[in-house]
Amino acid sequence: MIDQATNIKVRSAEVCGVHFEVEPLAFNKGFFSVDMTFFFKVCVAAYQAPGCPPVCLEGLATFSKKVILFGSEASVRTFSTDAALAQTCGNAPIVNVQVVDPMVLASRVCPCCPPRPRRFAPPQEIACQFDGCFHEVCAERELCITLGLFSIVQLMRQVQIMIPIYDFCIPDKECTAQDNTDDPCELFRKIAFPTDEFFPPRLADLESNS
Known part of the structure; x- marks a missing residue:
């Protein structure tokens, strides 16, 4: 579909999983390197011909990132019914990553010179989120x-x-409630007029609140 498309537009992208590898640094006591692989589910619209409705496709994109953080040291082994804590045998800390859905900044179709086969086998928990199967494609x-x-x-x-x-x-x-009354009009008269709802905030107000 990508090879035959005349135009492709990316509609959305979301994070569908993250994998980690934590290793202690040899010459920096208490520091750990965290290798992260982000998996993105990307929805694109492929136009096969001018004037024809697009074909919606879902694809998988990956991105790898490495950070070095201080995680201190520990000489105890933790055993817990919590699966996340049970994996912290030895002195490796727990890795926690918070992400928001990414913003699509740009996209382009690039030729593969020469055409090469693709061998990509994502983890099972990632592959099950897509229809079809991942196989070798030239x-x-x-x-x-x-x-x-x-x-x-x-x-x-x-x-x-x-x-x-x-x-x-x-x-x-x-x-005890004060000024108990069953008159709804009386209660409405005590509500302040919502002036801010009728006037959008000015630029100076937004900058002062940021």
Whole structure:
């Protein structure tokens, strides 16, 4: 479909999974390298001919990123019913990544010179999100997209902290409503007029709140 399309537009892109590899750094005590592979589900519209309705396609795009973060050290082994904590055997911290859906910045169709077969086998939990199967394809053209992605990467550990605990506070007074009335018009008169709803904020207001 990509080889025969006259025009291709990217409609949406979303993160469908992230895989991690955490390794301690040899000469930096307490630091870890986190290799992340982001998997994106991309929806595109492929136009086969002018004036014809487009064909909607879903494809898989990947992006790899490596960061080095301080994760401290630990000499204990954690065993828990939580699957995430059970994987923290040894001194490796837990990796947590928060991402928002990416923004499509640009896209272009590039020729493959010469046409080469594609061998790509994504993880099973990623492949099951797509219809069909991933197999070797000899493509003449490929769709390259540029995505803008915001992410926060964290290394987490369990620590022991002390928090003061107070006894239950049982209320001994009854809360009584003030100015009880059954007149809805009387209640409406006490509501302030929503002036801000009728006037959009100015540029100076937005900059002061940012």
